[in-house]
Amino acid sequence: MPGSELSFVPLLVVIALSFIVPVALSPVRRLGIPVVVGEIIAGIVVGKSGFDLVQQDFVLEVLSVFGFAYLMFLSGLEIDFSGLPSDRRGLRASRRRDRLLRNPFVLGGAMFVLTALCSLAAGFYLRWLGVVSQPFIMALVLSTTSLGVVAPVLKERGLVGSNTYGQTILVAAMIADFVTILLISGYVLMRGQGLTVDLLLILVLLLAFLATYRLAARFRGHLPAQRLMHALSTATSQIRVRGSMAVALVFIALAESLGIENIIGAFLAGVIISLLSGQESSVLREKLDAIGYGFLIPIFFIMVGVNFDLPALLASNSPWTMVALLTAIAFGVKFVGGLVFRAAFDWRETFAASALLSSRLSLIIAVATIGVQIGAISPALDAAIILVAIITCTLSPIAFARLAPRRHRTANRTLLVGSGHDVDPLARRLRRLGHDVETLTDIGPGADGDAASRGQVSERMRALHIKQTKTVIAMADTDADNLQICRIAREVYAVPKIVAWIRDPSLNQRFIDAGALVVNPAFSKLLILESMALGAHGFAQGPDDDPDQEIRVIKLQNSWLSGRELKQLGVPEGVSVLRIERRGAVLEPEPGTIAQANDSFTVSGPKEQVYSVARRFARRW
Numbered sequence: 001m002p003g004s005e006l007s008f009v010p011l012l013v014v015i016a017l018s019f020i021v022p023v024a025l026s027p028v029r030r031l032g033i034p035v036v037v038g039e040i041i042a043g044i045v046v047g048k049s050g051f052d053l054v055q056q057d058f059v060l061e062v063l064s065v066f067g068f069a070y071l072m073f074l075s076g077l078e079i080d081f082s083g084l085p086s087d088r089r090g091l092r093a094s095r096r097r098d099r100l101l102r103n104p105f106v107l108g109g110a111m112f113v114l115t116a117l118c119s120l121a122a123g124f125y126l127r128w129l130g131v132v133s134q135p136f137i138m139a140l141v142l143s144t145t146s147l148g149v150v151a152p153v154l155k156e157r158g159l160v161g162s163n164t165y166g167q168t169i170l171v172a173a174m175i176a177d178f179v180t181i182l183l184i185s186g187y188v189l190m191r192g193q194g195l196t197v198d199l200l201l202i203l204v205l206l207l208a209f210l211a212t213y214r215l216a217a218r219f220r221g222h223l224p225a226q227r228l229m230h231a232l233s234t235a236t237s238q239i240r241v242r243g244s245m246a247v248a249l250v251f252i253a254l255a256e257s258l259g260i261e262n263i264i265g266a267f268l269a270g271v272i273i274s275l276l277s278g279q280e281s282s283v284l285r286e287k288l289d290a291i292g293y294g295f296l297i298p299i300f301f302i303m304v305g306v307n308f309d310l311p312a313l314l315a316s317n318s319p320w321t322m323v324a325l326l327t328a329i330a331f332g333v334k335f336v337g338g339l340v341f342r343a344a345f346d347w348r349e350t351f352a353a354s355a356l357l358s359s360r361l362s363l364i365i366a367v368a369t370i371g372v373q374i375g376a377i378s379p380a381l382d383a384a385i386i387l388v389a390i391i392t393c394t395l396s397p398i399a400f401a402r403l404a405p406r407r408h409r410t411a412n413r414t415l416l417v418g419s420g421h422d423v424d425p426l427a428r429r430l431r432r433l434g435h436d437v438e439t440l441t442d443i444g445p446g447a448d449g450d451a452a453s454r455g456q457v458s459e460r461m462r463a464l465h466i467k468q469t470k471t472v473i474a475m476a477d478t479d480a481d482n483l484q485i486c487r488i489a490r491e492v493y494a495v496p497k498i499v500a501w502i503r504d505p506s507l508n509q510r511f512i513d514a515g516a517l518v519v520n521p522a523f524s525k526l527l528i529l530e531s532m533a534l535g536a537h538g539f540a541q542g543p544d545d546d547p548d549q550e551i552r553v554i555k556l557q558n559s560w561l562s563g564r565e566l567k568q569l570g571v572p573e574g575v576s577v578l579r580i581e582r583r584g585a586v587l588e589p590e591p592g593t594i595a596q597a598n599d600s601f602t603v604s605g606p607k608e609q610v611y612s613v614a615r616r617f618a619r620r621w
Helices: 009-031 035-046 058-078 093-101 104-129 135-143 147-156 164-193 197-220 223-232 239-257 262-306 310-314 319-343 347-357 362-373 379-403 420-432 451-463 479-492 505-513 521-533 607-618
Strands: 413-418 436-441 469-475 497-501 517-519 549-555 576-582 585-587 600-606
Touching (some): 009 035, 009 058, 009 262, 035 147, 035 379, 058 239, 058 262, 104 164, 135 164, 135 319, 147 164, 147 347, 164 197, 164 262, 164 347, 164 362, 197 239, 197 262, 310 319, 319 347, 319 379, 347 379, 413 420, 420 436, 420 469, 549 607, 600 607
Parallel strands (some): 413 436, 469 497, 497 517
Antiparallel strands (some): 549 600, 576 585
């Protein structure tokens, strides 16, 4: 495009709106209105249905398209496969069935099938009314879910990662979008060319996904390659970020060249990065989130509002009746499909999940546009579908905020269960590190399988609001009691992380089958050595044994230090930074880690030097 025709003024307006909208919404955040909704409404105000201050140009079109693809990339990255429950051999049939019913992929798949059947019935009903000529394309329109709305809402409320409820909603949205994209691609190919070998191109993309994952996993285990990656992970190289962006663009380009929606490739690229990053992903994800949610994704949402064409809708017959009918059907099919969530969650959680999954935005607009191109949807119906998308993505997050139980908003507690002489010292250490800790001591002795004892322990755990708990540590006096605690935590309350101290190594497999991480005297020395090898230098300093040593949690309030690398913060040589906690995420301290305001640093070393660091971090300048 000639440079004389290139203008960055529209981009400036959009970027200014992306800054203003969160600030304007901050006084009403208690209403649960997500930022993306404010961005869409802002786009409508300045777009062709409002003051017409912003028009679609080359720069905004490119950034908007890439913003949507990048949003799908981050959505794939949010899928935490380590936190998803899986079936294990050795469990009784009833336990396997209960575990299966709680599996996010099973619930998400079942919800999509039921929603698709309801949507197909609605499509035939709309054809009978004369609204649409092709019921199948309408079924695909109604089956969609906006992963682009679901993922940011869950992220804002801290429900991604290892939270089972949030993972189930995210997986259900992912299945709905991914399968719908595949179906619409196949539908268009079959309608235009019939049943041809071109349909197999979708399998080519999936095979490329598997091949890339296998090659990357082998590369990840190559020690010289990892040393090189670590050496290049500096503020200027950022090799992990560059590699992630390269993988995303490779799959976007591959999907586009195969004639498939490029957002499929973006999503698969995010899944690959999620699978490969593992426990080292917190810093990488934060950097990738900053690129997306700080720049590209707001542009996409604002441009959705800019392109909304209200005059086209008003020119149709009975426009508001059509919009009301489609909105009711859009919510209805999701609430009926969402009934499968009742197998794992209570009614309030089920309705909250159904409400959030009723949100539709970019994909429904894309499917409707395809329907217009192939003559299956009229322009008036297309405009109504766009308005329905805006209504659902506005109301659904608000309904979710009202319906979602509060325990899912702050599920970050640690529960210690066992005898007081072990529980109390560990609780003091964890609280010193800034953790929210509850303790359950003096539990009665009970043999494995004792229903009365199991019920008593379960009720006491329920009284401590165990559903707000992220981690349970079982350290009772007997292995039988610890095994019972682990089973209650996983099977009754679906606690994401369980740790158990056991005495008899022969019971390891039984605890592993109960979903617990096992620590026993036979391996404790190895675990300590492994922790020290991975960088936990505080183990060697013994802060509890040496009165001259101190371990302390310090919050960074010095604005002058914010934005600097860890090696530039002036931490004395004798002080070790054990970990950094940022908005609930734990970062592995590296020399190139960028510090931010309100980060919590856990440091260990000589008292005077630790106090010096605390004073330096606490300054306001």
